[in-house]
Amino acid sequence: MSFVSELDEKTAAIERLLTTYLPKEQGWAKTVMEAMNYSVMAGGKRLRPMLMSETYKMFGGSQREIEPFMAAIEMIHTYSLVHDDLPAMDNDEYRRGRKTTHIVYGEAMAILAGDGLLNYAFETALKAFEFDGADLKRCSRALAILAQKAGIYGMIGGQTADIEAENLGADVTEEHLLFIHEHKTAALIQAAMMIGAVMGGADDAQIDIVERAAYDIGIAFQIQDDILDVTSTLETLGKPIGSDEKNNKTTYVTLKGIEAASAQQKEMSSHAIELIEGLGSGGIRNDFLSELIRSLITRIK
Ligand code: GRG
Helix, strand or coil: CCHHHHHHHHHHHHHHHHHHHCCCCCCCCHHHHHHHHHHHCCCCCCHHHHHHHHHHHHCCCCCHHHHHHHHHHHHHHHHHHHHHCCCCCCCCCEECCEECHHHHHCHHHHHHHHHHHHHHHHHHHHHHHHCCCCCHHHHHHHHHHHHHHHCCCCHHHHHHHHHHHCCCHHHCCHHHHHHHHHHHHHHHHHHHHHHHHHHHCCCHHHHHHHHHHHHHHHHHHHHHHHHHHHHCCHHHHCCCCCHHHHCCCCCHHHHHCHHHHHHHHHHHHHHHHHHHHHHHHHCCCCHHHHHHHHHHHCCCC
16 A cells, blocks of 8 residues: 555544544533534644554554543644634634634633643543553553643743744744744654553663654654745645744744755654664564655645
């Protein structure tokens, strides 16, 4: 099967999985559940759950115990997008080709839907502990990674630094920008791959390598995001381009120019693949995962 057909099949399988873990829309709090489901089921590449399950398989994992974590990370990712789109943050009207959650449900309900998704992510991840024969040590380690990488030492920390860096212009250094990208974007990609490794039975040294590779993937992914914000179109991206300029954001593109940013993106992606394929001496290998990382270099959305 070609990489693209395999990718489509795996994406569709993740979509099905997500629907089984989302809340039923019922009762007096039904609206928040509708807003949560609207946001999660609006499409998206499903990259984080895919990286998680492929890393899990690479380490020999083959059980359904990974599924609650796959659903949980997509819920956390979606909450971050819902909150990021709010008027108090980026104030965006479109995401994933659809109206953003606050445009459809109002601002108060979008805040609650984001909060709901963050909390429900942990309710969902906890279901991994209930699987027959669950390895509770692995589950609790995976849960700790999820909490930490999404929190103030991870994504929320990165978003904080990002918001405060707006309007700083030339005062934003490369080091400052790397802190933002590492925490805002790479942390959740690290969580995805590290949880896959932990649940698949990787040892500490292997988890460390996965964390480093995911750092490179995360920064490369963000650089490509910055490039697409300048070079793509609303139709392709599903959201307006020029958002960084609108918010006076310093990005890799404004700091280094498109060509240097693109070269750095390719170099970091290749380095990540080297690290992942370097694990292969122990029989650990997943060609689809390498191809997936490679595909991010040329992604157009
Ligand atoms: C509100 C705590 C909080 C955090 C927000 C995710 C985020 C942090 C901000 C969104 C803006 C942004 C550029 C984030 C960097 C990560 C990123 C590129 C997100 C988009 O991820 P994709 O491309 O989205 O995987 P899809 O829609 O495909 O799931």
